[in-house]
Amino acid sequence: MAEFVLVAGAWLGAWAWDEVVPKLRAAGHGAHPVTLSGLAERQGLPAGQQTHVQDIVDEIERQDLRDVVLVGHSYSGIPVGQAAERIGDRLRRVVFVDSNVPHDGESFVRPPFGERVRAAIDDNGGFWPPLTADDYAGQGLNGEQIARIVGGSTPHPGATLTEPAVLTRPLGELPATYVKCLLDGDEPSPDVAALLKNDRWRLVEMDTGHWPMFSQPHELAQVLLDAATE
Template sequence: MSRSTTYVLVHGAWHDGRCWHRVAPLLTAHGHRVLTPSLTGHGDRAGLLGPEVGLTTHVDDVVGLIDEQNLEDVVLVGHSYAGMVVSGVADRVPERVARLVFLDAMVPVHGESAVDVMPFSQALIDAAAAGPHPWRIPPLPELPAPRGLFGVTDPEDVAWLRTTLGDESVRCFQEPVRLDNPAQESIPRVHIHCVGQEPAGVTRRPVPAPRPGGVPARVHELRTGHDAMLTEPAALAALLLDLG
């Protein structure tokens, strides 16, 4: 992109805005503006986590940021669960969004929840229900290499990542997304798939076909784990810089 672009990078479940700390400087070095908010219940807003926090809360977070900062022509990037969030944001303020980027992300249709998109999530809800705090879901555990902690295997990176992770409200996975604004359908979309380390039993949906008159989505692959912003920041930044 030759002109200055505004990127809003939205983290996924259990993470916070710090997860973009390797990608954001690579974008700002090219003269772009980058915002990496922590959603309600995460990072510096961890104290706000409660059973009432859900998908709508997180959509409100990002819409509020866009409104407060008077952002226009935003490249809106959602990682993992945040595919649900950025979809909802695009439905609310489509005139502010220049492009949607789904980074190894959930891609819903109107009325779907995260559990609908990724049925595996129900097992996490069920496990939480059997514990002392049935409304909150702890981060996924670290797995043997090559899966690691959200695809991160370097010991120092794993140790750092652990310090940033926090619980997620069950409501985030259960609340349906609203996608009934026809204007959001015309927003160009990019899908970045992290490949080579997919967990067993987790399948990726096919990229949705464009609506009549719509623009086909662009699809890219990164051979890396789920948290590509930590494991392949330069490659990810290069893809984001090449969207124009």
């Protein structure tokens, strides 16, 4: 049995995994969606990037989870990648879902879009404002799914995006699956492509957009189940 620890991207909380969790549990595994500090029901808590890393580590240690499949979507690939190396032999595999990956000493706000994000944070009291409904066009989502995402999103703490990652060993040494959502671009970013050259990394493609937990939750759950057996 694997223990899936699921962390959604910017603006989202544990609720984003509501349609993924049941299939994981029906297959006999544990599923533990995490809300990071400052988001969703944890709004108001101060948070930097290392706070989010610690949120994930604390959840795993508090429940004494083993055989962990640690899943990070979008922004959360950055704290998840750091947490994955900190939990040691508790880790079975890390799955990056159309996500950013951490680079030691670098933050989320990197070129080419980093300055735009930083400006939005400065203009919104230290938070990255959620996307609007129009921003989700072309991502394989229907109107009801878009309304659910927009309605549940909360401003994202800016410090988590501007503080640098801290890695103690090369990310390519971790056993990892990278899920590329093709409606959000046909190819992984160059840094991910370089990591995929490691024999411990595997690429999986999904014919959907950047938020597969909403657009294709059952298919995503199967991808995660398959990753657990790698």
